[in-house]
Amino acid sequence: MDYNKNKKREVAGEMTEIFGTLGPACAQADILGQMFSQGMTGMRLNLSHSGLKESGALIGSFFQAAQRSGIRPQLLMDMQGPEIRIGNLQAPLQLNENEEIEIGLIENGVNEDAHRIPVAENVLAALEAGSHILLDDGKIELVINAVSPRVLAGVLRGGVLHGRKSLKIAGRQIPGPVLTSQDREQIRLAKDYGVTALMQPFVTNGAQLEEVRHELRKNHMEHLRVFAKIENREGMSHIHDILPHADMLVIARGDLGNDMPLWELPAAQQMLSAACRSEGKPFLVVTQLLASMVHSPYPTRAEVSDIFHAVRDGAAAVMVTNETAVGDYPVQVIRYLKKTVQEAEKMR
Secondary structure (H helix, E strand, O other), X not given: OOOOOOOOOOOOXXXXXXXXXXXXXXXXXXXXXXXXXXXXXXXXXXXXXXXXXXXXXXXXHHHHHHHHHOOOOEEEEEOOOXXXXXXXXXXXXXXXXXXXXXXXXXEOOEOOOOOEEEEOHHXXXXXOOOOEEEEOOOOEEEEEEEOOOOEEEEEEEOEEEOOOOEEEEOOOOOOOOOOOHHHHHHHHHHHHXXXXXXXXXXXXOHHHHHHHHHHHHHOOOOOOEEXXXXXXXXXXXXXXXXXXXXXXXXXXXXXXXXXXXXXXXXHXXXXXXXXXXXXXXXXXXXXXXXXXXXXXXXXXXHHHHHXXXXXXXXXXXXXXXXXXXXXXXXXXXXXXXXXXXXXXXXXX
């Protein structure tokens, strides 16, 4: 079933949605109010690390700020989905290049060894000598040196690793459930917290979105928009099966960029944009749009050019993540994002 049947998007004249991400950097209602005044239309809540109940105060500030600003905002819950993540850590791990680190099984949901990376059993079983592991959206890279008697990995690209960060084995797909038990609980709670849309990670076929919609119907939440995140080559290869089942396609360049050489990512974005335009499906572009502004009050020239071309290519929405969730300048981020979008809209 095509949920946008007979609703081909007319690019010209439509306003681009501007999404931030909720987090400690914008937890106060006054900061959120300033972000709304700069043009923000809604925000994403990442449920990989928390839940709706745990984020109740943050969500409350969000809606309080929106009401004061006279805005009916969009609240997007980004589901846990089938993405593979490491377990919890007692403290952040400093991983230095050329050092070795052990990878072990999560014990009762807790990492008992502070100097070991905890993973689920299916991940541990998939590791082979020579396997490359990308952690935290590829910021950290390891290579497996040994799998017996212990799994040991050398650090190729170091950094500080925090718990519950993403894990990908290069060239290997590890299947997971479309919806975790936590995801189903969040859907059950969504109405109570004013959620307006659901972001489904790692979509690779249309049937997965139908499973999501079935769960929404069970909980009388079928009115929620369903955003399909394309995060690997498999999703790209089945894009025409996915599009009829989504309300919005998300070109999620973080994990998508982990699944291919980075120099291929721009072409992948262009292909997905063209597929959406050809079928009249709105799409959203996300990941590192203004990454430099996590710690800088000004963006780079390359970043504003990236945003401009994404909107010029027909993006119905753009989204920032860490820039507003943990960055130093969340209000300025939205200002630059909105101003750049407006310039691009003049040329559509």
